[in-house]
Amino acid sequence: MNYEGIGSLIKIFQKNSEMQMPQKKSYKVLAMIAVLGIIIPCVIIVGFISYFMTEALMEVDNPGGGMLFEMHILSAFSMVFGIMVIFSVLFFSSDREHLVTLPIPAHHLMMSKFIYAYFAESLMEFTVLLAVFIGYFLAIGINIGLWDALNLISIISALIGTFMIPLVPMIYCAMFSIILMAVLKGVKNEKVFYRMSSFFMIVFAGIFLYSLRGLGEINVANYVESLGSGDNMFLRTLNVIFFPVVWLSQAVGRGSIIYLLIYLIANILLLALLYLLGKALYQEGLYTAASLGSSKKAEIQSRDIRVESQFMSCLKKELRIILRTRAFSGNTAYINILWPVGAVLLFHLTRNSENMIAFKNTFFNGSDRAEMIMLMIMTAIAFVATALNCLASTAFTREGRHLALIKFIPVPYRTQMYAKACVCVMFTYPMLLLTDIIVCVYLRASVLQCLIYAVIMLFAHIISVVIGMVLDSTAPYVTWDDEYSALRGNLNAFFNMAVMMVISFVVLLVGLLLYEVIKLPIGVYYMVLLVVLGGISIRLLVIGPQMIIERMDRMS
DSSP, rough: OHHHHHHHHHHHHHHHHHOOOOSHHHHHHHHHHIIIIIIIHHHHHHHHHHHHHHHHHHEEEEEEEHHHHHHHHHHHHHHHHHHHHHHHHSOOOTTHHHTTTSOOHHHEEEEEHHHHHHHHHHHHHHHHHHHHHHHHHHHHHHHHHHHOOHHHHHHHHHHHHHHTTTTHHHHHHHHHHHHHHTTTTTTTTHHHHTTHHHHHHHHHHHHHHTTTTTTTTSSSSHHHHHHTTTTTHHHHHHHHTTTTHHHHHHHHOOOOOHHHHHHHHHHHHHHHHHHHHHHHHHHHHHHHHHHHHHHHHHHHHHHHOOOOHHHHHHHHHHHHHHHHHHHHIIIIIGGGGGHHHHHHHHHHHHTOOOOHHHHHHHHHHTTTTHHHHHHHHHHHHHHHHHTTTTTTTTTTTGGGGGTTTTHHSSSSSHHHHHHHHHHHHHOOOOOOHHHHHHHHHHHHHHHHHHHHHHHHHHHHHHHHHHHHHHHHSSOOOOSSSSSHHHHHTTTHHHHHHHHHHHHHHHHEEEEEEHIIISSHHHHHHHHHHHHHHHHHHHHHHHHHHHHHHHHHOOOO
């Protein structure tokens, strides 16, 4: 294997496939907000979950069970969300035609693309895994003594696992993609390949739901007990699929260098298998990918040109870009369905929970504290949901290398901007309204409360949309290699999420101060949210469009 050549290719992919941080003071501030608003809260939350799961499982003499479960969950997420990234990077990146003509062995190209995609896709997961291990060591240290818990081999194993746990699922994704392209080379419809992510998600979700059977009442305590006893179907299945993780868990829990060596050898063997598989099949897969592209172009038929309004033409263009592109449709449009579905599942699965029943009764009886909690939750959902789908923060990034066309087509900037904003509202706010209705039905809230939630969520939605579009118009990421890179490598989406999480935190903090500290009635919090969020929304709607238009005029 030519390690130097592969290393050079990795550096090229890294430089060309990620958005470079604009050298502006405002972006440095945004980067700091992103760290404080996303990374640190995620690390703290995951660390607490790991700590409490370890403590709970120590009672059944299986402290490593929680750590193993979390590592499996993260491995499953890596496989579900990594399959389309790996598949796209390996076979459908825009640099494919240029690289295959160079005197580079196809399997070297494959390995360099895989390693680049692995690190680019796993950076956030590394921090989450570190939090898992920190929470585990803290729980063990408090119960058996810090020095006994901090075994040198255990620490080394945890550090190695932090950077290597996502490797096995990503290897599986790469091998699956290569084999699929070779086996289905006669298939000329690329939708078959792009449905694999949904297939894996359904499989893992099915295994998880099946593991709930026999628990009696479905709650956290019963599920943790099933993990501790080793009877959990989900855990047993993933022990087989991600088998090296089991050995890493033993290395961390026992401080065993033997298990650590076995874990490393298993990863090396899987990586070697991927290399050999790529050497045998990757070149053929590239030919299949090229033929798919040709057939797709051949299917395009001429259509009659219809004259319609400029706004409708721009709106239809935005809808086509989103709905006809797998990466955009799944990650920006259909992801919004998770909120109403999640609300239904939450209330359905906890319908017999004593805590949920008590909260519903408290809310129905007019408790100010229960109302304040729901108001804060619904407001935070609106902020986070709008930022999470990246529709606003990729409004101009989605144009890619054709961004300059917005200056030359005979359509006013304002019309194009409104079309992009309209798409954000169309895909997001109806799902927020549906979530609002579902929550209010389950909690037996009044119509007035439901309407107040809807208005406040609308204000939060508008704020997130305008800020996201302003960020993306300031420094759009247009040199992306594929659509997944446009989402994954776009700093504007990351910054918008961070800003919305910070705003959500401020909203929650204000609510706590008004009610718990100053002891003002809940009606004051309603008024504060309506006036403040409404005022900010109106102000942004006044100055935001002009700011975006000025930046559109400077785009090239």
